Amino acid sequence: MEISFLSGLALWLRGEIYALTGLPILSDLALDIIGIALLLGIISMAAIVFTYGERKVCAFMQVRIGPNRVGGRFGLLQPVADMLKLMSKEDIVPEGADKVLWALSPALLFVPAALVYAFFPFDAGAVLADVNVGVFLLFAISGQAVLPFLMGGYASNNKYSMVGGFRVVSQMISYEAPLLFSLLGILMITGSMRLEDIVEAQSGGLWFIFLQPLAFVIFLISAVAETNRTPFDLVEGESEIIAGPFTEYSGMRWALFFLAEYANLLTAAILATTFFLGGYLGPDFLPGFVWFGIKAVLMVFVIMWFRWTFPRTRVDQILTFGWKAMLPLSILNVFLTGVVMCALGLV
Amino acid sequence: MKQRYLTAEELARIKGNFYTVSIDEEEKPPIYVSPEEFIPLMQLLKTNPRLLFTHLSCLTAVDWKDTIDVVYYLFSEYLGAYVVVKVKTIRNHPEIPSVTSVFPGAEFEEREVYDLMGVKFTGHPDMRRILMPEDFKGHPLRKxxxxxxxxxxxATRVSGEEEEADA
Amino acid sequence: MKRTETYLLNMGPQHPSTHGVLQVKLTLDGERILKAEPVLGYLHRGIEKLMESRTYFQCLPYTDRLDYISSMNNNFGFAMAVEELAGIEVPRRAEFIRVIMAELNRINSHLIGIGTLANDLGASTGMLYCFRDREYILDIFNEVCGARQTFHYIRIGGVAGDFTDKARELTEAFLERVPKFLSEYDQLLTGNEIFTRRIIGISAMTAKEALDLNMTGPNLRATGVARDLRKLDGYSVYGELDFDIPVGEHGDNWDRYQVKMKEMAESAKIIRQCLDKMPEGLIMAKVPKMLKPPKGEVYSRTEGTRGELGFYIVSDGTTKPYRVHIRRPSFVNMQGLDLMCRGMLIGDSVSAYSSIDPIMGEVDC
Amino acid sequence: MELRDRVPESLRQNVLILKVDELFRWAHANSIWPLSSGLACCAIEMMSTATARFDLSRFGYEVFRPCPRQADLLIVAGTLTYKMADPIVRLYEEMPEPKYVIAMGSCAIAGGPFADSYSVVEGIDEVLPVDVYIPGCPPRPEALIDGMLKLREKIMHPERVAAERAKWAERKKAKEAKA
Structure with a gap:
């Protein structure tokens, strides 16, 4: 396997630590800890960068300027100020709330959102947890995200939260199915559930977006629905149910929801990059993880673009669309992939 | 722009077999009617194919210190004219039948008159205060x-008060 | 045992989509609305009572604060009522200026109506676009009277200041913008599949229901009844102007939206004609400093932006009105809310609020 | 000697020494999220302030939160009636500390043209502690931006806030004593 910049760095670090301590377990452990720290860093940085990006993109779409006073002429410190402020706000626990569930909800939401980052191949060989059922595990973990929403909605003792909780359950469960089915075609072609294999299968410029355009569209729509962003942001549809399950949360607890939302947004973008846009593959003049970053940020921009252009759908429309259009189409896609593969004699 | 009102002669024809209807000789002659005959009169004005006063333009009440007049402005697109109907009520105990059975759209305006002027409309589906709080005493538009x-x-959870108390 | 229960959801008085301080008590079965009961009065300031202790000239600024986004139309209505009561002839030039201002304000108000509808459906960019274009109208108002809101420009007997050349220039520039921004909204909203699906067939009402509920304005016209007081009464100089009354068909949110869009184009047409026909001359009639209208009463109505705006004034021959009653179109139209929300989902209720377009200052008075 | 002075001359440009308090104060001052609650006419101008021409987002204040739990600032934009006083007090109490109040427009300051009405509270400072008053009927968007920048000044210098609060409490006491 060719050695990329990131995996080379990891190898070198491992060697150095081994030379220093002489214990292979310790070097593995140290490397894992470094990796986890890096990922958590990436996630929280992503939240900060994307809030800034979101505000600038929104301003650009709405013929405005956007933040430009706090921290230089581009307002670069604006998200830092926001985060610091949220950290130091008062933490209010509503009187009628189910306190245990209420406190657990934001933490539990953040865990699966962060955990899935372990499986992403940021570069050739640069995967924190290289498992051969990566895709399977990925969706098993991210599927857990439904529960904390319902917990938060239920525990808040607020009707808006409760309605938001109901909505999120029905919506996320409905779109999990088409999301997975849209990827089945790719899994059939590559014959592997390891994410790096899927990326490698796209080398030579034949990205799966060209082989599976229908799947890409289904995936993108389902992913937007899974991350609860416009046009599917019913969960926290501001004008309808205030802030959905998060209505009663303040300060840092709310910031955790916020963090998880942007972590999920980046997850969706990274998944699209990995499955359809060739992951870290790209011309040689830039290292792989830079290509990966560029593609992911581009996908994030596309999803933000949706948000500031489209209105919100209604709760029955979203479910009808999910079950009656997305799911049959994704199954059709699997079927077509199978037929073509048979015809070409690949099976 | 002057609006056309039904003249006294035209009104006299409407008066017909209503006993309590009286018509003032004014530029815009209003019909005065007693609460008993009020609903049949409104029914006639709305449904008579020669009149068709189907639009209740304005419903309000005026406090004349001895009586409270409830005022109805009806408009007929067919005739292109208004007719003014007034009902005098006793000030201490103002009560007239509700017009919602004829004009369902009068519901909120009657509630408003009840709220601000204290005129009770019998037969109204939901006679409550509409603008003022439920526990408000009195009727503001009375003279x-x-x-x-x-x-x-x-506010009790006021920012910075604890520190002040400490200091 | 399977058992379902309805529950009550209080929307407002502080809710992002209730446009001010409207409170709606929704009885819900899951997400479906069984009953919607508006609770009014959170902005009841007692304007009718206050007017009894003010002179006629002092009453005028209060009308600005009734329906605060179409102040010009309110000024117009009140000034017309007092003029009819006191028998004041308004100079012709002033009439044209009044019509121009009223129609500009109508566009302004419809822009906010459409913008908030878009915002409530989650398309906040649409609202930002509407507010951007609204600023050009405010520039014109700023030029003629120096205010952005609560203008107090149309006075009893005429208007406060002349329609300057600069104002004419701004108005002409704005008229050129109108078709441009209307087609822009068509691209952003009207042609958007999600937007149309959210409002077509939602909160429909028949013409009979609307007439029974005394509804007026765009809400009535959307059901297919072509009743517009500007045509019907032909007050001021509207009788000499050529314009159409856009009507809808099904009375749903889509028709209300379309009626508003088309009315903006019609208003632009009216302003164009007024600019061409406006004569030179006085802008203010001779009005006594102590205005004492003769004893009597008057009910004068105009087509406000939300429907029939009527002023009922009783004079007892002094400088202050004995009784003022304002027939507020938003207030009467609010009766339709229950009908419009019944059987819909929570998400539709917000579009019903914004398509009925109530301004709480007017509803609560 | 202050810590600040111990930094070598050549590094002064790149090293920032400050108390954590000051850092948080800076954060609070620069990230004021208003509650999107409008009462009357002024609310329209409040909305205008966030739109293209005036663009409140330049200062980072455009994040209008619909829920009081996540808001820092209550802009009371419009006439406060007795019926609305309870809800507005509740909204204020639902907001997490530190929280601020702006009285926008003459109605919120002293009842404005409706002061002698039977249903209007004469100024929201009867009900809530106010940080910044913005006069006007309604104030222009520029005035609101200026008011928010004044609030920023106030947060950066809390000693002024405390002094004002003390004055407010005194005035209340005097008023109560009179009544």
Whole structure:
């Protein structure tokens, strides 16, 4: 396997630590800890960068300027100020709330959102947890995200939260199915559930977006629905149910929801990059993880673009669309992939 | 732009077999009617194919210190004219039948008149205050309305008060 | 045992989509609305009572604060009522200026109506676009009277200041913008599949229901009844102007939206004609400093932006009105809310609020 | 000697020494999220302030939160009636500390043209502690931006806030004593 910049760095670090301590377990452990720290860093940085990006993109779409006073002429410190402020706000626990569930909800939401980052191949060989059922595990973990929403909605003792909780359950469960089915075609072609294999299968410029355009569209729509962003942001549809399950949360607890939302947004973008846009593959003049970053940020921009252009759908429309259009189409896609593969004699 | 009102002669024809209807000789002659015959008159005005006063333009009440007049302005697109109907009520105990059975759209306006002027409309589906709080005393638009403003509620979880108390 | 229960959801008085301080008590079965009961009065300031202790000239600024986004139309209505009561002839030039201002304000108000509808459906960019274009109208108002809101420009007997050349220039520039921004909204909203699906067939009402509920304005016209007081009464100089009354068909949110869009184009047409026909001359009639209208009463109505705006004034021959009653179109139209929300989902209720377009200052008075 | 002075001359440009308090104060001052609650006419101008021409987002204040739990600032934009006083007090109490109040427009300051009405509270400072008053009927968007920048000044210098609060409490006491 060719050695990329990131995996080379990891190898070198491992060697150095081994030379220093002489214990292979310790070097593995140290490397894992470094990796986890890096990922958590990436996630929280992503939240900060994307809030800034979101505000600038929104301003650009709405013929405005956007933040430009706090921290230089581009307002670069604006998200830092926001985060610091949220950290130091008062933490209010509503009187009628189910306190245990209420406190657990934001933490539990953040865990699966962060955990899935372990499986992403940021570069050739640069995967924190290289498992051969990566895709399977990925969706098993991210599927857990439904529960904390319902917990938060239920525990808040607020009707808006409760309605938001109901909505999120029905919506996320409905779109999990088409999301997975849209990827089945790719899994059939590559014959592997390891994410790096899927990326490698796209080398030579034949990205799966060209082989599976229908799947890409289904995936993108389902992913937007899974991350609860416009046009599917019913969960926290501001004008309808205030802030959905998060209505009663303040300060840092709310910031955790916020963090998880942007972590999920980046997850969706990274998944699209990995499955359809060739992951870290790209011309040689830039290292792989830079290509990966560029593609992911581009996908994030596309999803933000949706948000500031489209209105919100209604709760029955979203479910009808999910079950009656997305799911049959994704199954059709699997079927077509199978037929073509048979015809070409690949099976 | 002057609006056309039904003239006294035209009104006299409507009067027909209503006993309590009286018509003032004015530029815009209003029909005065007693509460008993009020609903049949409104029914006639709305449904008579020669009149068709289907649009209730304005419903209000005026406090004349001895009586309270409830005023109805009806408009007929067919005739292109208004007719003014007035019902005098006793000031101490103002009560007239509700017109909602003829004009369902009068519901909110009757509630408003009840709220601000204190005229009770019998037969109204939901006779409650609409603008003022439920526990409000008195009817503000009456001429003898006197009111002492209560102390407004005060915020208790006020920012910075604890530190002040400490200091 | 399977058992379902309805529950009550209080929307407002502080809710992002209730446009001010409207409170709606929704009885819900899951997400479906069984009953919607508006609770009014959170902005009841007692304007009718206050007017009894003010002179006629002092009453005028209060009308600004009734329906605060179409102040010009309110000024117009009140000034017309007092003029009819006191028998004041308004100079012709002033009439044209009044019509221009009223129609500009109508566009302004419809822009906010459409913008908030878009915002409530989650398309906040649409609202930002509407507010951007609204600023050009405010520039014109700023030029003629120096205010952005609560203008107090149309006075009893005429208007406060002349329609300057600069104002004419701004108005002409704005008229050129109108078709441009209307087609822009068509691209952003009207042609958007999600937007149309959210409002077509939602909160429909028949013409009979609307007439029974005394509804007026765009809400009535959307059901297919072509009743517009500007045509019907032909007050001021509207009788000499050529314009159409856009009507809808099904009375749903889509028709209300379309009626508003088309009315903006019609208003632009009216302004164009007024600019061409406006004569030179006085802008203010001779009005006594102490205005004492003769004893009597008057009910004068105009087509406000939300429907029939009527002023009922009783004079007892003094400088202050004995009784003022304002027939507020938003207030009467609010009766339709229950009908419009019944059987819909929570998400539709917000579009019903914004398509009925109530301004709480007017509803609560 | 202050810590600040111990930094070598050549590094002064790149090293920032400050108390954590000051850092948080800076954060609070620069990230004021208003509650999107409008009462009357002024609310329209409040909305205008966030739109293209005036663009409140330049200062980072455009994040209008619909829920009081996540808001820092209550802009009371419009006439406060007795019926609305309870809800507004509740909204204020639902907001997490530190929280601020702006009285926008003459109605919120002293009842404005409706002061002698039977249903209008004469100024929201009867009900809530106010940080910044913005006069006007309604104030222009520029005035609101200026008011928010004044609030920023106030947060950066809390000693002024404390002094004002003390004055407010005194005035209340005097008023109560009179009544």
């Amino acid at each position: 003898d309305f006197k009111y002492e403003k209560p102390a407004p509620p005060k």
